[in-house]
Amino acid sequence: MSSFAAGVSRPLKITIGGVRGVVGETLTPDLLTNFSQAFGTWAGPGKVLVSRDTRPSGRMAQHCVLAGLAATGCEVVDLGICPTAALQLAVKDSDAVGGVAITAGHNNADWNALKFIRSDGIFLNHHQAEELLNVYHQKEFTKAAWDELTPIGSDHQAGRRHLDAIRAQLDLDTIRAAGLKVAVDCTNGACSDFTPGFLSELGCEVFPINDDPNLPFPHEPKPDAANLSQLRALVRAAGADAGFAHDADGDRLGFVTEEGVAPGAEYTVCLAAEMVLGRGDPGPVVTNLSTTMRVEDVARKYGREVIRTRVGQVYIAEAAFNHRAAIAGEGSGGIVFPAINYAHDSIAALAHIVELMARTGRKLSALVADLPQYDMVRETVPCPSQRAFSVLQELRDDLEAEWATEVNLDDGIKLIGADRWVHVRVSMTEPRIWVISEAAGPQVAQDLADSYMQRVKRLL
């Protein structure tokens, strides 16, 4: 048990994104059971599917979730370990009224979380999440009598059906003909039992690492460049055409070029968009306000509109659905393929980038180089949660940015110019304020971020 000093925020977040905390401290069996019973009360009666990623606390959490849901009389089906996207697809394709994913995604192994999925396979939006929180806080849960309880079922084919749904979107002949060599780092997460085999089915020569779901995460399960040194070395040693990195639940995708370079997850959405728009899927591109402006460059090439949403998976998924988008995604590496499902899906993203390489016959480094060269700076300012939104309000009242041609206030403050932007927003997961900028030239981007960092700091 680790301790935390008084005054430091407790590692528990009950937000519209679900309930997230540190196991051993805040994410207790009691909390997990209560939230699950609240969800069963909110979503039920009916069928509720449950999945988890591979973190060690997942087993404990899973039993609490099964108990809490079952107590409401819901028909609970346990999918075991599978990507969250597979759970979302299984919910969408069945008569289930909802799903619970037990995963803290890219967070370290000591964290875990419950993410709540509604009957169409999309995460709860903030209206629905507020309803759920009200049920949770009121603690008047549905309690089924003994003869209203339903046996808990299991379904270990959801992961397979998910792969089949992805495969149905691919040009298998083109991918097979290319015979690519692909390295993949599954971070011993939920994709471990799926991606290496799937790449083999696609005719790739596969170099898997960290693909044992029984082992701990070898590094922070976040597919950012900083965590990809092992994959970069593997790509070079194997002479692979590409290396891909999953997070713990198959939501975000990072990649490494054949040169062993990890250009960052901001490129994932660009390459995926290049593939889907190039294939001719109709519709706009959806991304969030903090994602690279290269998305506009790709969309422009195919004459498509870009729709920008608040930061958060559900906003992307709902906008993709409402606007009948060709593709949606964010700079974290989470990509939505509406033809498959409205879920962030790193296996689908990986497969589509492989197809892009096969179809164009270009090296991954060349596909990256085809995109405009911008620099992004991501800074944070620590800020107590209870001050964060006031600070942004005060900053909004005191804006002067002659360079900006557009101001977007959907999620904090985003100032957009012809060749640069800066986005100041409150972190949903930590007590801090993000300042993110992008421009052509590292110094320009840094100066832009610094100037708004200073303004935020002055207000604190």
Next chain:
Amino acid sequence: MPVIQSLKIGVSGVRGVIGESLTPQLVVGFAEAFGTYLGGGVVVIGRDTRPSGEMIYHALVGGLLSAGSEVIDVGVCPAPTIGHAVVDLRADGGIAITASHNPAQWNALKFLRADGMFLNSYQGEELLNVYHQGAFVIESGDALGRVGRDEGAVNRHLSKVISATNRQAIASLHPRVVVDSCNGSGSRITAGLLEKVGCEVIAINDTPDGHFPRDPEPVPENLGQLCEAVKEHGADLGFAQDADADRLAIVSADGEAISEEFTLAFACDVMAEKRSGPLVTNLSTSRMIDEVGQRHGCSVLRTKVGEVNVAEAMLANHAVGGGEGNGGVIDPRLHYCRDNLAAMALILEGMATRQVTVKEWAESFRPSAIVKEKTPCSASNIQTVLLALQRKYAGEELDLTEGVKVLWPDAWLHARPSATEPIMRVIAEADDEAAARGLCDEAIEAIDEAIG
């Protein structure tokens, strides 16, 4: 609107109604408390067939894993199987998910310690202290426990029963037996066991789905269907189980459900002839056990009511047999827990070696009748009532081990406060029912008068 209290948290475990008081949160809390109490190690979990058992199982596992315990699931099984498994697997404790003879809407947690016996009252008190203090061990990362499955627990238990049984004797009798498992955890496996020890078996209510076709308590008034089946099939006897296969009642060949008190008397009659040593039972059990002691030259020790009290006294005194008059037989050659599979084997063996029918065996005991009554008595009146009874019966031989027991040469009366309800239980045994009822009525009158 008065609140109906269906939750019973006591030293013998946690009992409540599904959909009301026995919530997953409560179960999670008790699992965390038990894991904390044991300080890690391995916990065996088994359950009866009630549909709520699965939900409770998951809540228990969640709480235990969080507290750092390893869990071994033995699945749906007789309650005594769990005790055996705790010992076999060298586990640190166990939890039985069963409300035993209670109706289907009830369920309960019963906690076992490393020797496979239930926690005694002191240990139960300690567990409750941990629960109420709420400072549970909360592990993280790799210190979180894992869950294993033991598929062989039931068969190991059955094998032990079979090897302790004189199968040749039973096979030569080859009795035709109807067994009513009440769709509890004795379903299917009991018929298999009885066949293995040499019986012809007709099984009724042996679908282990927890939908009880009758009140699961194995007492004569619940055994109408079994009585009919015994007659219909021309069987030599019938056995009735409760939901978790710890208590047993017997039906004779003519379709009469004999008192559940005979179960222990018969079983002890067999156990006492095999080996020498004392017999142990509780204060409220029939005097027939004393008759068994006289037959075989064994002493009889009486304890407070409660399986663990009997079991601990048996262990401490090297008893050859024991149990409770409610049909719960403990065969110490196997394990110190009530086990109706072991009881059936003993009784069948006794019938075979004695060449007697159920009726003949029952008639070998001096006729007696037990009457079990109760009268309201709030907790604050218990002391007053017990003192009044002591005064009333001051001239008689008294046993004050638990409540007040009055002993006459040909009868006894036992008044004790219930552990689960605000009532005083009044039990009397005499040569006939009228005499026993007279003793009860007289005591209840004194109790009511003492309360005023």
